[in-house]
Amino acid sequence: MFRTQSFVFLALLALMVLTQCTSAPDRKTETPDKTADVADQDLSLTEEKSAQDWLDEARAAANDIEQHSALIRAANAFQNEQKWQQAVAVLSQLSPQKITRHSQKYYHLAKARWAAEQEQWPQVIDELESVYTQFNQREFRALSLQLLSQAAYQQKSYWQALVWQVDAQRFAEQSSAETIWSVASRVTQSELPQQRPTDLALAGWWRLVDYHHQAMTTPEQLSVYLSQWLQGYSEHAAVDMVERWQETEIRNDNEKTSKPVIAVLLPLSGKYQQQGQAVRDGIIARTGELKEVQVVFIDSEQGDIAAHKEQIKSLNPVGIIGPLLKENVALWAEQPPSDVPQIFLNQIERESADSSANSAFFALTPDTEARQAAQRINQKLPGAKSAMIIAADTSNGRRMVDAFKSSWDNEQAGDPKVSYFSERADMKATVESSLGLTDSQQRIRAVKIAAGKIIVDEQERSRRDISAIYLPGNLQQTRLLKPFIDVSVSPFAAPIQVYASSATHELKNRLGDSDLNGIIFSDIPWLASDAGNNLLLTQWLELRNGWGLSLARLAAMGYDSVSLIQRLEMMNRMPGLTWSGLSGNLHINDSVVQRELTWATFTKGKIALAKESNNAGSSNR
Template sequence: MFKAYRFVYIAIIACFALTQCTSAPKRTQAPQERPDVQQQTLDLEDAKRSADWLDDAWQASNDIAKNSALVQAALTLQDEKQWQKSAAILSRLDKSQLTNDANRYYRLAKGRWYAHNEQWSLVYDVLNGLPERFTQKEYKRLTLELLAFAASERKQYWQALIWQVEAQRYSDDPSPQLLWQTARWVTQSQLPEARPRDLILAGWWRLIDNHHQAMTSPESFARLLDNWQNSFPNHPAQELVRSWKQANSEQAEPEMNTAKTIAVLLPLSGQYEAQGLAVRDGIIAKVSESTSSELVFIDTNALSFEQQQSKVQELKPAGIIGPLLKESVTHWVNQTNSAIPQVFLNQLDNNTPQSAEGDTALFFALNPETEAEQASEFMSSASSQTKRPLVLAADTPSSKRMVERYKASWSGINEPSVSLFSQRDDMKSAVETSLGLIGSKERIRAVKIAAGKIIVDEQERSRRDISGIYLPGNLQQVRLLKPFIDVSISPFAQRILVYGTSSAHELSNQLGDNDLNGLIFSETPWLVQNNGKNVLLNQWLEARPGWGLSQARLAAMGYDSVDLVQRLTIMQRMPGTQLNGLSGTLNVEQQIVQRQLQWAAFRNGRLTVLEEQPSAGKSRRQ
């Protein structure tokens, strides 16, 4: 009879789980591999099974003893991968009947459940301050590990590293590699100014700082690593640093040109000559600032792939920049010079880290989808829970790609509304329909008919649930859409911000644009420095008559590619390092150069750089 009652009790708990437990939130990408929470068991000696704990709860003489046993049952069910049953027990517990001791385990079980559902902010809230309340090392380790993962999700990488270092003190199998997977994301701004007192943490602090220092002077990196090894001879990361130095020595060919020759593969003739020359101008401008490198340009339009490869092999360069065209990149991704750092100036459609051998290649592209992604992240942070963005775009393949990237990157509460127009005559109708004016006019007409001769308010009212409007079109499209939007916003409604892309910024409105007043757009930093009054940019444009800002963006890309090829190893190994380039703030994630753009606006007829720039980054996303 007792067993029958026990099974009924378990069945009730399981059924409750099916009706009461919430589902996991939408998955987002993380900057490092997510924890496998289901593999994080406590591995305690003499541990009971969940059924044993449920027996104890059934036989308990009072509510306090019963609840204590149920908490342990919930933890054990999690170890047994029975997450829903565990959640059902936790949801029915009376916290007022928990002792201080039982409350610790209750918080841990709740934290594990939130981690299982990837609700990292809740993990952080429920577990913060809990590790020091445990005496058993198994519980300390697990709680610290969960807190570290939660901090990583909040992009608090230094705090995550502190918790991971502490967790490994209680681990039987410490892993410096695991610690580096967090340490490599620590940015310069996150790193404390003062060296930590703890020797192990101080070693990680110095190693991270060395990478950031080397961004200023890449040639000093080997010396910095030597000094680190001498300063921290017993640090657990010693083997890691030795492996880096060995890999660097193997990549450095003895017969490599001592003049640090850089081979540049560009289309310097033919259909794409202007684009190739613009990139070349930027590369020459960067190298002219220093005499440490020699450039050799190879015309990819004039030579076959085999001839290009033969030329590069003869040069034995210290680095390769290019090619520029996607077709040429496809030929080169499997080339044999895998030990030579190479910055491809384009990105393949389905580019993955395996697209090129080893870790000596980067893919650097000025793709418009990047602007759509950053606009979505920027607008997500400003969106309220009751509003949603509106996207107005042309019904073309390129615009649709922008819209899809925007939607995929949206992290707000309400999904974006999208309205596509096929031709110029459809724009006004698309704006009025999207903003609700068509429906408002119909309602006014119905009221007038019902009211007869009674005078009613005829002012149409636009929608109140729009948080912002995104226009991913070119300058001509934005010039037509912006006035329609301005006159369609109800005078009773709050002002709606309108966002665009760099396509709305051309040489004709480099210093400002009255017709686009209020438009906020993303742009290559070099093109909006000094509010558009960049002397060097204007001198370059004067020297290249007929060229515009599209070529200037390519010149900025060429300029930054030199820095990238010289810092490739550092940036590849540590995504937390950043390069403040002409084309944006750059960092590298899985061989892809990520580019943070500048935000500017047309205000009072002038170009203005926004004082507060978005901290839009990947939620990696990784």
């Protein structure tokens, strides 16, 4: 945000410059097409003159057209000096009708640079998309394309960002394959065009991205794909980078034994034995399908970390899964075996660990659900409507609220409303107060008193600006809150959609819950797909009699960790790669496994996928 006084002063200063120019007695205002343009000489990103010099030229200009050209150069100079407030003060005084055709592109570029500074990415594209090809100077063409690429990247349009980034590198003083890959690595399979581009440089990046997506199905084929790429694009800018990847793949292939070993660290005794066994069940189920992989389990609660490292070193494993407990993860993350891929089954504060390209943190944190709920509700909210969160006044409840709010991005709706309850007896009053019934009842009482014997409508009216309510609590809390919400919405108002977390989904209602009909909740695909009926899940629950769905989620994580360890280096290198696992649609960003969950609903006494659900169970290419 600007300092208001400084901004006003600068705006007045620019206005004063214009006033002094327009009050000259011999001034003639001419049309842009008939007037010489100071900017016809072309601007430079390294102006020899200062912004003040250009303001002086604007003051001495012979007409409005020359004055505007000088002011555009002043704004350009201010931006080069990182004096954004001064630049926008000048730009705010310009009239597009008095800017020549030649200067228009510089005017749009200056506005785009200001929009980028304010992170108004759609405006950046609006300003530059139709004019960037008009720049003849390399520096301005490169700058405009970089801004376009950045704007598309920030809006998650990664393929379009790649197209503009490749073009920008053609005009940059020094091209950088790593810079282009930082954009290309975000391109998802669904975003990648079906047809190879005709431009040779872009085609090379397209093929490199495509090969990585293909290798997700058969990771052992990546080395072959990279060799094919090097043969087909031997003159491409990314050759050196791909050759380094290829050397690593060849070295890893040479080090593999006839039956690769995966070492697994889990708490198989002690307080968290059940959790460790659940993860182990999932790992056994997955490695049993692979056949050629051997897995060795180590009890993380027996012995110390030094002994565990020595034991793992003697196994010469191709990967390490675990530990599970946070304190053990913190110890291992301080000094991980950098040459062995490792999936940590928990997440720690990143400042306390120096993660490598060979490791990733995989955790089933509830924060993920709250953030995805915020994103989903954002997409579904109608105009001028907002959302509400009703949570328990506990550390976990406030943590979920904070996570929800951190991902809320809806300027039109404003910040979500938050209501807390302390105990069961508070729930009814909290809901009524949150939805405006308490205020409505007070208004009715006041009207009845004022009206005397006159009959008035006694129907309370709930607030109409709320379109969605998120309940991050457990099943018992949701079961109590839902009826209060239903009866608190007046018949004059539209129904309010209620969303919940996976904590609402337990073993007792995994096949449906008529008391919760209409609630949409998030959960892992293994538990939410197929209407809650799943042969592997059913068999596992029968074998682990008495275990609940919270342990089933850990089993799914164990199952998926085996697939991740096989693809870890590739997925760390390319965040756009996804794996459809039992615990979600998975990708790795900044060494952290991100999970896209499935959305399901309780309906007619059963569980069904929400109609608008972006299901995480799609197949890989």
